Amino acid sequence: MKSKKLSIPYILWMLVFTMIPIVMIGLTAFRDKSGAFSPEPMMKAFGTEYRGVLLHSLWIALLSTAICLLLAYPVAYLLTRMKPSTQNTVQLIIMIPMWMNFLLRIYAWKILLQKDGALDMALSLLGIHGTYIGNTAAVVVGMVYEYLPFMVLPIFTVMSKIDGNLIEAAQDLGSNDFAVFRKVIFPLSIPGVISGITMVFVPSASTFLVAEHLGGIDDKMIGDVIDQIFLTDQNVGSALSMILMILILVFLIIMNLFGDEEAIA
Amino acid sequence: MRKNKLGVVSKIYLALIFLFLYIPIGVMIFMSFNSGRNVTVWKGFSLKWYDALFKSKELMSALGNTLLIAVLASLLATVLGTAAAIGIQNFKNKPRAVIQNISNLPIISPDIVMGVSLMLLFSFLGVLFHFQMGFVTVLLSHICFCVPFVVLNVTPRLRRMDRNIYDAALDLGCNQWQAFYKVVLHELSPGIFSGMLISFTYSMDDVVITHFTRGVKFHNLSTRIFEMLRKEVRPTVNALSALLFVTILLILVLINVYERRAEKRAAKR
Known part of the structure; x- marks a missing residue:
């Protein structure tokens, strides 16, 4: 012991x-293919071929994280205002889809958004025609679906720990609901927001398969590229993995500067 | 915080979020009863895809592998992680922080990087010791990403535990093992249990790391679905999703009901 x-x-x-x-x-x-030391794979990984993919991945991840935050913050806030038993039920409702296999969740969106799929059929009845799959928006929707609960839960956890006396004090001092929210609840919920952003951004920047199944030809993400290139060129694949890892670490360090580490765990 | 009733706007907002979460699953389950081969065009009600699912040897053995890996990985990770958490606690602050940070690496590093790096390791070792990737390498990889969660769940319990009760058990005549078994493990059990549960669910859900470390022949449910989605999709996938969804729903609802009853009993006391 x-x-x-x-x-x-x-x-x-x-x-x-x-x-x-x-x-x-x-x-x-x-290393190059013969095993000798060479900066070539790194040069390739930083080359124009992959730079676009990397930037596009970061863009998709950023967009998905922002949308998750916008959708999840009100949910977390509303959760804190419910009775504990309702809280449990609502949390459960939000978590259940997360327990389905990751791939099946993408697949569900694939059939929903497909040509002649449910969404297409429903909107056609209203006279609206269009394609809903094979574009960046579909990838972002899939990503938001995959990671939304990761944003709701940390924000809710932090918000529900806010001392009720602080809120009462603010009310006694003449704040209305909006002022209480702006001056007390919002600032104190920041650590939750930060860990939520981390928990959504990191997996969505590095995920693969979402873009492959929901996106168009231009929507390749860095994860998809690493997966493909590893079959033919392990050296460039490793170089890309290293770059991804370093980007994520830099991101985590920046996020840590904003919030305290405790909230992430 | 004041618990006032939610307004209409709030309720509509939550309802929309729930729709967003459940419409895809609903459509997917609905299509599992389609008698046609196509997953989008409705041709009439049929249970034939469920029949096909249970008759598919590939999918049934894949399901077996998924469960076996999840059970073994979560058990082994729990043993390794609990022991580690207890040992790590006895280090001085600085080395302890270093060990804990290294332990958290698999959690913070992207799945794909971890999968790729383990694949490099296993293919290197495979050449060295003449083995091929398969069941064992997948199991080892799953243990890798499970242990950190066990350590993270056990450590806070360990910090809150009163060290004196272990000494008290020794003074009262327990030998070291009895004291460890009856006192320490008992105190840590909620943390150990939640670590094991998280490990189990992560192992069940994993796609990426299994994909890179499974070698050629080994398949679990995730990698089978992975292949099916890349090739032609049949409503068997829908039937499988529907069954998985219903199973998960039942388990979660049961756990929830059980917990609430336990809470009520605790409140009465």
Whole structure:
């Protein structure tokens, strides 16, 4: 109980399965196909071919995160105003789709948005015709669907811990509901917002398959590219993975500057 | 906070969010009863895709693999993670922070990077020791992303635990194992349990890491669905989703009802 010995298996485990793989990615990213040291894969990964994909991925992730935040914040706020038993039920309703397989959730949107699919049929009855799949908007919708609960829950958790006395004090001092929200609830909910942004942005920037199934030809994301290129060129694939990893780390560090670490866990 | 009734606008807003969350699933389940081959054009009611699903050896063995991996990975990760959390707690502040940060790496690093890096490791080791990726490599990878969640769930419990009760158990005649088993594990059990539950669900849900570490022959449900979506989609996928959805719904509702009853009982005391 008081010795460090119990952690030895896990420390060895982390060495083999966490540290060595990361080092291997780093080493592979700086080698050519013969195995000799070469900056070429990195140069390629930063080249024009992939720069567009990287920027597009970040753009989609940013858009999805922003929409998630806009949709989730009111939900979290409304949750705090419910009775505890209703809170549980509503939380459950929001979480249930998350327990479905990730791929099946994309697939559900695919059939909904398809040509002659449910949405197309319903809107055709109203005389509206159009294509709803194969564009950036469809990718963003899919992404929002995948990660919306990740935004609701941390914001709700932080908001529900706000001391009720603070709100009463604000009310006693003459604040109306809007002022209470603006001056007390909103500032105190920021740590939740920050961890929500982190939990949505990181997976949506690096995900694959969403764009492949819902997006058009131009909607390739960095995850899809890494998946494909690894079949033919592990070196460039590793270089791209490293760039993605570093971008995510930089993002996390920036987010950490805004909020405290405790809220993320 | 004041618990006043929600206004009409708020209710409509929540209803719209619920529609957004459930319409895709509803349409998908509805189409599982389609008698046609197509997943969009409705041809009449039929249960034949459910029949096809249960007769598909591929899908049934994939389901078996998914469950087996999820059970083994969550159990092994729980043992490894609980032991680790207890050991890590005994380090001094600085080395402890370093170990915890390394432990969190699999959580913060993108799935795809983790999948790719494990694939590099396993293919390298495979050449060295003459093995191919398959069941074992998938299991090891799943343990990798499960353990951090166990550590994260057990550590707070450990911090809140009074260390003296362990010594008290020793003084009262327990040997080290009994004291550990009866006192420490008992105190930590809620954290251990939630860590195991999270591990199980993450393992069931994972697509990306399995995709990279499964080798050629091994398949679980996720990788089968992955293949089906890339090839021709049949309503079997819908039938499968419908069954999974209903199962999950039942389990979650049961857990919720059970928890509420437990709360009520606790409140009465």
